[in-house]
Amino acid sequence: MDKKWLGNLKVDVLGSKEAITYIKEKLEKKITSDIFFLNDHGYNIAQKDSEYRDMLNNADLLLNDGIGIEMGAKLFGFSFKENLNGTDFIPALFESLNEEKSNQYRVFLLGAKPGIAQKAQERLQETYKNILFVGNQDGYFPKENTDRIIHQINESKADILLVGFGMPLQERWIREHRSKVKSTITMAVGAFIDFSSGEVVRAPKIFRDLRLEWLYRMGKEPRRLWKRNVVGHASFFYSIFKQRKRKTSK
Numbered sequence: 182m183d184k185k186w187l188g189n190l191k192v193d194v195l196g197s198k199e200a201i202t203y204i205k206e207k208l209e210k211k212i213t214s215d216i217f218f219l220n221d222h223g224y225n226i227a228q229k230d231s232e233y234r235d236m237l238n239n240a241d242l243l244l245n246d247g248i249g250i251e252m253g254a255k256l257f258g259f260s261f262k263e264n265l266n267g268t269d270f271i272p273a274l275f276e277s278l279n280e281e282k283s284n285q286y287r288v289f290l291l292g293a294k295p296g297i298a299q300k301a302q303e304r305l306q307e308t309y310k311n312i313l314f315v316g317n318q319d320g321y322f323p324k325e326n327t328d329r330i331i332h333q334i335n336e337s338k339a340d341i342l343l344v345g346f347g348m349p350l351q352e353r354w355i356r357e358h359r360s361k362v363k364s365t366i367t368m369a370v371g372a373f374i375d376f377s378s379g380e381v382v383r384a385p386k387i388f389r390d391l392r393l394e395w396l397y398r399m400g401k402e403p404r405r406l407w408k409r410n411v412v413g414h415a416s417f418f419y420s421i422f423k424q425r426k427r428k429t430s431k
Contacts, residue, residue, distance in 0.1 A: 185259050188424035190227060191238050192219055192245055192254075196262040197270055200244060201277050207241075208278075208286060208340055208365055214241040215355055216368040218267050221249035221417035223348045228420050233349045236356050244270065249414060253421040267370045271343070279309040287313045289334050289364065292320040292345030293374040301377035315339055320346050331361050341366045345374040 227234035298317035375381040
């Protein structure tokens with residue numbers, strides 16, 4: 182595995198095919214593996230929260246998500262092979278798993294608002310006939326129900342658990358409960374479940390091609406996303422330049 186330090190975070194430098202091969206090998210051998218994605222929002226959280234930073238650095242795969250992370254990497258002297266945001270990467274993974282003839286993998290969806298995960302499960306099952314989407318649970322449950330939900334996940338015999346609570350809750354939940362969860366692969370997937378349900382529409386292709394999906398989403402939800410995107414981008418590059426300066430001064 183080719184890992185590079187992006188300041189104080191250790192990221193994997195992989196193409197999508199390499200990352201998919203890695204995950205499929207873990208599934209075949211039933212070796213537990215946790216897959217997280219890093220965007221500039223997550224990077225900012227990690228600068229203020231050392232425990233969260235350790236979670237990201239201890240992930241089996243930490244994949245790059247977004248143009249900010251790509252630009253930051255270049256300041257540290259390396260480049261990513263491609264953008265591996267989860268909303269595009271996970272369908273590519275499912276396409277590959279769907280082609281498997283000898284295995285029929287099982288997937289559980291955990292996250293999003295009530296009813297959304299159910300719709301996502303139905304739509305995903307319709308798209309990927311050779312994958313079994315074996316259960317779902319929205320993310321709005323009381324803490325005292327956690328053990329029951331973990332039991333539900335384990336009873337489903339899911340090979341892959343997708344957790345979509347948003348950063349940093351999803352990564353924290355995985356780390357806190359990983360010893361009880363029996364799925365081989367866990368993935369922190371952000372808004373993937375929302376997008377898969379069809380209830381939340383992705384940016385038009387031209388925005389995605391120009392790497393401006395964040396701008397489109399901010400236009401849809403300015404009050405919620407303005408601080409995260411505008412102030413957040415500035416904070417991210419401030420941290421990157423500061424860490425880059427510290428590295429070159431050593």
